Amino acid sequence: MEDRSRRPRRREEHRGWGRDRRDQRLAAGQGWRNTGLLAIARGAGVPPDVFYRRFPDRSDVLAAVSRVADTAVLADEAPSGPDESARDRLFDVMMRRYDALLPYRDGLRSVVRDLKREPLTALAFSRHFGRSMAWMLRAAGVEADRTGGALLVAGLGAVQTRVMRVFLEDDSADLSRTMAALDSELRRAERWAGALRRRSGRASPTASSTAPQGAGEPAKEPGSASAG
Numbered sequence: 001m002e003d004r005s006r007r008p009r010r011r012e013e014h015r016g017w018g019r020d021r022r023d024q025r026l027a028a029g030q031g032w033r034n035t036g037l038l039a040i041a042r043g044a045g046v047p048p049d050v051f052y053r054r055f056p057d058r059s060d061v062l063a064a065v066s067r068v069a070d071t072a073v074l075a076d077e078a079p080s081g082p083d084e085s086a087r088d089r090l091f092d093v094m095m096r097r098y099d100a101l102l103p104y105r106d107g108l109r110s111v112v113r114d115l116k117r118e119p120l121t122a123l124a125f126s127r128h129f130g131r132s133m134a135w136m137l138r139a140a141g142v143e144a145d146r147t148g149g150a151l152l153v154a155g156l157g158a159v160q161t162r163v164m165r166v167f168l169e170d171d172s173a174d175l176s177r178t179m180a181a182l183d184s185e186l187r188r189a190e191r192w193a194g195a196l197r198r199r200s201g202r203a204s205p206t207a208s209s210t211a212p213q214g215a216g217e218p219a220k221e222p223g224s225a226s227a228g
Contacts, residue, residue, distance in 0.1 A: 032107075032114040037061070059124035062111065062227055065104050066132050069228065072100035073139050080141065087186045089140035091179075094160070097136065098167050098178055101228050109168045111227040125227065133157045157226075159185045164226035 037058060041051035055061050073096045080089050101108065115122050133156045134144040144153055159182070166181040 032111045033117060057124060058118070058121045059128070062121075062125045063128040065101075065108070066128060066228060068104075069097045069100040070132050070135055073097050074135065077139065086140060086142055087190060090136070090142070090156070091182060091186055093136050093140045094163070094182055095175070095179060098163075098175060098182075101167070104228075105168060108228050112164070112168060115227055122227075129157060129226070130154075133160060155189065159189065160228075161226045164228055 037051070037055065038048065040055075040061065041048050044051070055064065073093055076096060078092060078096075080092075115125075130153055134149070134153045137144040137149075137152055137156060142152065143149065163178060163181045163185055167175070167178045170177040172178075
């Protein structure tokens with residue numbers, strides 16, 4: 001099978017509401033903990049009442065950046081080959097998502113570092129994070145709404161959290177380190193799913209081919225979400 005971690009990536013520009021990067025520049029420059037909502041609104045030139053309607057909480061700002069990446073993936077649905085596995089499709093979907101997050105990486109680095117000290121913000125963001133991972137599964141042709149879908153969502157979230165740490169420090173021109181980490185985590189997912197299937201004695205085609213490593217693990221503490 002083709003080594004997906006060495007596959008060249010295509011970069012694209014994504015535009016639209018929520019793509020303004022002022023909040024991420026502020027976070028990168030002074031730290032997420034020191035970046036208030038009023039400062040973000042003023043930096044964006046948005047009246048506080050208008051800003052409030054869209055971003056009433058700090059977690060809503062993070063969710064907006066996450067939606068940028070999700071929308072970019074869903075708007076650029078690439079046809080999959082008949083021989084592509086669920087793991088291959090997930091690889092392509094998640095790498096397109098990392099491509100879309102590149103312009104926000106400096107700010108996200110600060111967010112991930114500081115979010116551990118904001119458990120309530122992390123907890124509020126986790127709901128959107130779960131929705132995001134569910135849509136990435138759907139984009140890869142994996143049904144997240146059937147029985148067992150919550151396990152797949154949690155597992156992909158665990159993969160995203162681990163790979164995000166690599167992405168934030170990946171200085172390679174083609175995100176090769178991120179690709180290698182994602183490929184490795186998804187391969188671990190297949191091995192984990194196979195072991196789970198053998199233990200349970202029940203064959204589940206969806207779960208056996210897509211459940212990422214980490215599904216079934218205890219829930220992580222608030223602040224461990226990838227904020228992306």
